[in-house]
Amino acid sequence: MENPDKKYVVGVDIGGQTSKIGLVDARGDVLFQNVIRTDIYGEDAAAYIKDLAAAIKSCVEQGGKKMEEVRGVGVGAPNGNYYTGEIAFAPNIIWAADHSVAFSRLLSEALEGMPVSLTNDANAAAVGEMAYGAARGMKNFIMITLGTGVGSGIVIDGKVVYGSDGFAGELGHVCIERKNGRACGCGRKGCLEAYCSATGICRTAREWMEATDEPTPLRSLETIKSKDIYDAAKEGDAFSLRLFEYTGTLLGRTFADFVAFSAPEAIVLFGGLARAKEFLYEPMKRAMEDNLLKIWKGKVQIVFSQLKESDAAILGASALAWEL
Amino acid sequence: MENPDKKYVVGVDIGGQTSKIGLVDARGDVLFQNVIRTDIYGEDAAAYIKDLAAAIKSCVEQGGKKMEEVRGVGVGAPNGNYYTGEIAFAPNIIWAADHSVAFSRLLSEALEGMPVSLTNDANAAAVGEMAYGAARGMKNFIMITLGTGVGSGIVIDGKVVYGSDGFAGELGHVCIERKNGRACGCGRKGCLEAYCSATGICRTAREWMEATDEPTPLRSLETIKSKDIYDAAKEGDAFSLRLFEYTGTLLGRTFADFVAFSAPEAIVLFGGLARAKEFLYEPMKRAMEDNLLKIWKGKVQIVFSQLKESDAAILGASALAWEL
Numbered sequence: 001m002e003n004p005d006k007k008y009v010v011g012v013d014i015g016g017q018t019s020k021i022g023l024v025d026a027r028g029d030v031l032f033q034n035v036i037r038t039d040i041y042g043e044d045a046a047a048y049i050k051d052l053a054a055a056i057k058s059c060v061e062q063g064g065k066k067m068e069e070v071r072g073v074g075v076g077a078p079n080g081n082y083y084t085g086e087i088a089f090a091p092n093i094i095w096a097a098d099h100s101v102a103f104s105r106l107l108s109e110a111l112e113g114m115p116v117s118l119t120n121d122a123n124a125a126a127v128g129e130m131a132y133g134a135a136r137g138m139k140n141f142i143m144i145t146l147g148t149g150v151g152s153g154i155v156i157d158g159k160v161v162y163g164s165d166g167f168a169g170e171l172g173h174v175c176i177e178r179k180n181g182r183a184c185g186c187g188r189k190g191c192l193e194a195y196c197s198a199t200g201i202c203r204t205a206r207e208w209m210e211a212t213d214e215p216t217p218l219r220s221l222e223t224i225k226s227k228d229i230y231d232a233a234k235e236g237d238a239f240s241l242r243l244f245e246y247t248g249t250l251l252g253r254t255f256a257d258f259v260a261f262s263a264p265e266a267i268v269l270f271g272g273l274a275r276a277k278e279f280l281y282e283p284m285k286r287a288m289e290d291n292l293l294k295i296w297k298g299k300v301q302i303v304f305s306q307l308k309e310s311d312a313a314i315l316g317a318s319a320l321a322w323e324l
Numbered sequence: 325m326e327n328p329d330k331k332y333v334v335g336v337d338i339g340g341q342t343s344k345i346g347l348v349d350a351r352g353d354v355l356f357q358n359v360i361r362t363d364i365y366g367e368d369a370a371a372y373i374k375d376l377a378a379a380i381k382s383c384v385e386q387g388g389k390k391m392e393e394v395r396g397v398g399v400g401a402p403n404g405n406y407y408t409g410e411i412a413f414a415p416n417i418i419w420a421a422d423h424s425v426a427f428s429r430l431l432s433e434a435l436e437g438m439p440v441s442l443t444n445d446a447n448a449a450a451v452g453e454m455a456y457g458a459a460r461g462m463k464n465f466i467m468i469t470l471g472t473g474v475g476s477g478i479v480i481d482g483k484v485v486y487g488s489d490g491f492a493g494e495l496g497h498v499c500i501e502r503k504n505g506r507a508c509g510c511g512r513k514g515c516l517e518a519y520c521s522a523t524g525i526c527r528t529a530r531e532w533m534e535a536t537d538e539p540t541p542l543r544s545l546e547t548i549k550s551k552d553i554y555d556a557a558k559e560g561d562a563f564s565l566r567l568f569e570y571t572g573t574l575l576g577r578t579f580a581d582f583v584a585f586s587a588p589e590a591i592v593l594f595g596g597l598a599r600a601k602e603f604l605y606e607p608m609k610r611a612m613e614d615n616l617l618k619i620w621k622g623k624v625q626i627v628f629s630q631l632k633e634s635d636a637a638i639l640g641a642s643a644l645a646w647e648l
Contacts, residue, residue, distance in 0.1 A: 139488070154586075156480060156487070156492075161586055162587070163587025164587050165587050167619050171585065257499060257581075258585075260493075261582075261586075263488050263490075265488045
């Protein structure tokens, strides 16, 4: 039953290093934000959850509201499972790296029974785009997050696809290179993520630099970050421009296969690497169009997140809580 | 509103050559079947629909029932669109090959307003498996039809995925070979269908025969059909056994990518080539397991249709009509 007095929700975005907490109103305005570390608790999930609960209460209070006015808490976390409320085997979260944590239940208990909804970070981003961002009004789209890894959230008929076990939408791990594919963090080879994440494009840069003598300012760097490639491309570095051309092409032709699955209106991009849209968009769009079945040519948009990056993850997670 | 007097449905399976019509009861028993030609009407869709309506009435009558007892007609057809009720640009249906036919509306008019529901043949098969076959009780599975082409019907949360335009689920046209991929009927290259359909395995046979001198009874045939390869494999022909091993491996590793999309409980196989399950199952299962993300290893079944092949397409189409 909807309670008109509960006009706010809390969104929590759990990353490997920090966890961001935000108090959000129905219009999607973040009224107050705070942050705690994720990585100082060792394997002690209970200690983390205790501090998180305190930070949530403090966030609500400092936002000038009462916990009684909060409908629920939505949480986005790597490997967060919507069905079970567990965070399980999340390589970057120390206290949930090699086992499963009954996260939603424990956090709800620490918040005197407040409802908690959990999903993975890409699904949360999809919900946020649908509620407040580039996917407003869309019922069928695929969210692709281009960060350290490649994540995805698939929306069909206005609902996130969770599949039979809550883990659906691991599109970063479809195979795009069967022969001598790059090793991926998941233990397999040739995954999209190994090529088209922020780290993937840096691997391509290193491979190309080893294979040729082509000059590029990237050679002077000890370690390359995707931001360095972006900056070099902005300066007109042909090598870096080609890196984006290549990465965009791999993405676009893979998107064509995704379209064959769920016939979305759009692919929505988000995350650090997506900031390079001026260099990624054209090769991506071209490769997708070249590879689409005739019935979809010219019909599927590629759009970029319209949410302020600092707010987006919190908004996405918070949007989950409206469904509670 | 459900009408308890309407205890029957009619299923229609439209193929390129013939259209099969069946009167079906709530238990999935086909009470009566008849058939008309699809291919003798040239481009005159109206003439076909008139004869189809007459055949439907005759089928109901000869099944000992009245049209008043029929809830509706479900139709499975190549390129049948669930949303629009149109059959559009279906290469094998002469009267809808190069334009769009408002099929559901026209058939409903020819049947004095009886409700008509249309979808493509693979989606109809998925609905049939869910209602009466190997997918009973499943809410998340992917139907793959291995016939002249490769079709698919994707079920998520108990519902067929139609996507933004009604055309979702063209998994026969994901690209499995980027470099020098085989030309596909769709105009693109490297599609799953070009390798793993009944015609695809025959192309592999011809390619291999040209490339080697390896003896096989297939060499004595003027044209090879998938049934010939099956028969030769049954006789122990090593060449034919390897053809299934190869085809099954391609299918299995591609299924692993499908699983990353919707996390289904099962892949359900149907169609002419699926009859070779004794030769396809093992390489398919092995390749899928080898390529699955850890979270899904050992958790996704590959099952074969349990429906009598002559009834399956009619049952699938008829199951649509229960939703009317």
